[in-house]
Amino acid sequence: MAAQLSGVWLNSPAATLAGNVLHSRGSRFPSATVSTAHTSTSTPTIQIVGGKNLGQNGTESSKFSSTLDIDPEEFDWVELEADLYHWTKALRPVQWYPGHIAKTEKELKDQLKLMDVVIEVRDARIPMSTSHPQMGSWLGNRKRIVVLNREDMISTADRNAWANYYARLGTKVVFSNGQLGMGTMKLSRLAKDMSGGVNIKRKAKGLLPRPVRAGIIGYPNVGKSSLINRLLKRRMCPAAPRPGVTRELKWVRFGKDLELLDSPGIIPMRMNDQSAAIKLAICDDIGERSYDFSEVAAILVQILARLPAVGNKALCDRYKIEIDGRDGRTFVQKLALRMFNGDTHQAAFRILSDFRKGKFGWVALERPPKS
Numbered sequence: 001m002a003a004q005l006s007g008v009w010l011n012s013p014a015a016t017l018a019g020n021v022l023h024s025r026g027s028r029f030p031s032a033t034v035s036t037a038h039t040s041t042s043t044p045t046i047q048i049v050g051g052k053n054l055g056q057n058g059t060e061s062s063k064f065s066s067t068l069d070i071d072p073e074e075f076d077w078v079e080l081e082a083d084l085y086h087w088t089k090a091l092r093p094v095q096w097y098p099g100h101i102a103k104t105e106k107e108l109k110d111q112l113k114l115m116d117v118v119i120e121v122r123d124a125r126i127p128m129s130t131s132h133p134q135m136g137s138w139l140g141n142r143k144r145i146v147v148l149n150r151e152d153m154i155s156t157a158d159r160n161a162w163a164n165y166y167a168r169l170g171t172k173v174v175f176s177n178g179q180l181g182m183g184t185m186k187l188s189r190l191a192k193d194m195s196g197g198v199n200i201k202r203k204a205k206g207l208l209p210r211p212v213r214a215g216i217i218g219y220p221n222v223g224k225s226s227l228i229n230r231l232l233k234r235r236m237c238p239a240a241p242r243p244g245v246t247r248e249l250k251w252v253r254f255g256k257d258l259e260l261l262d263s264p265g266i267i268p269m270r271m272n273d274q275s276a277a278i279k280l281a282i283c284d285d286i287g288e289r290s291y292d293f294s295e296v297a298a299i300l301v302q303i304l305a306r307l308p309a310v311g312n313k314a315l316c317d318r319y320k321i322e323i324d325g326r327d328g329r330t331f332v333q334k335l336a337l338r339m340f341n342g343d344t345h346q347a348a349f350r351i352l353s354d355f356r357k358g359k360f361g362w363v364a365l366e367r368p369p370k371s
C-alpha cells in the first residue's frame, strides 16, 4: 500500500547545507582528525554566526573542510545509535512521568473503544523515539494513521527516507506542520475515508449516520493540539512550546462528520531506552526537570559532529570552538568559559535552543532501519 503524503515537499536548509558541503569521499569519521589539526589560539573573540560564513579570518574553512566529506545517504545510523547507547549509559537516567500522564493513559484506554481511527502523532525528527512501546498492544487491529509532525524541521532526504519506510510497511503516514497547518486537511480526509465503513454498518442496521471519531494521541509536545487548532482554524485546545500543556482529554467537532479527541501527551512510565530519552530531551519532548542540560547538550554536540549534514565544521563555524575528537562535554565547557562566564547550564541551553531553532539546518536525529 502506498504511503499517504501531504502536499508540499520542502527544500530544507539542511538539504542545501548538505549540498554545499559535500566535497569528496574520504574517511568514515573525519571528525576525529580535526581536533589535532586545529589550534584555538587564532580565535580572538567568541561570536555566534549563522549561515555559510566560514570564519572571521576566512582561513578556518579550509582547516575544517574535511569534516563533511561523507555522503549523507551512506551514513551509518546504526553505528551512531550504538555509540549513543554507550554515551547515555554513563549518565543519570532521564525519567519523566508526571501524575497527569498516568491518569491520561487510563482514560485513553477507556476512550479507545469509541475511536474509529487512531491518529498517532510523532515528532518527525525522532519518529522512533516518539513511538510508545505499548501502542501496538493498546491499538490491536484498530485503524491507525501515523502523523510525522514538524515536517518543517527535517530535510527532504529525511522525509523521503521515512515516506519510503512507511510505504514498505504499508502504514498510512501523513507529514504535517502543526504550526502552519500543512497536512491537516489531508489527515481529516484520510481519517474519514478509513472509517467510512462505520456508517455503512449503521445504515444496514437502520441507524442514522454519526460523525467519525478520531483519537489523536502521542508523546508530549509533538504538536497534537496544534494540529487540531489548525484544522479547526480556532484555538480550541491549549498549545504551547513545552511538554505537558494539555491536561485533559477533550472531544471537539470538525464539521458535521468528524470528531477529534485531543489528549495529553503520553510517555512510558519507565524509559528503558535511554538513547530515546536523550533524544526526547534534545527535541524538547520531555519535561526539562527530568534531565541535565549540560549532559544532554554534550550528547547533542557529539551527535551533530557525526551527522554528515552538520559535522564539526558547522559547530566550529557557529561557536568558534573546535571540538576535541568527539568530546561534547569539553565543547560545552569551552563555550561556557568563552561566552557565559563559565556557566555550563547557559552554554548547554544555547546549544540546545540553537538546535531546536534549526541553526544547524533542519535535520532528523533518526533514520528508519534499512530493511
Ligand SMILES: Nc1nc2c(ncn2[C@@H]2O[C@H](COP(=O)(O)OP(=O)(O)OP(=O)(O)O)[C@@H](O)[C@H]2O)c(=O)[nH]1
Pocket: 149, 150, 151, 152, 153, 176, 177, 178, 179, 180, 219, 220, 221, 222, 223, 224, 225, 226, 227, 238, 239, 240, 241, 242, 243, 244, 245, 246, 247, 263, 264, 265, 266
Ligand atoms: N516548527 C514546528 N512547530 C510546531 C509544529 N507543530 C506544533 N509546533 C509547536 O510545538 C509546540 C507544542 O505543540 P502542542 O500542540 O502544544 O503539542 P502537544 O502534543 O499538544 O503537547 P502536550 O500538551 O505536551 O501533549 C507549540 O509551540 C507549537 O507551536 C510543527 O509542525 N512545526
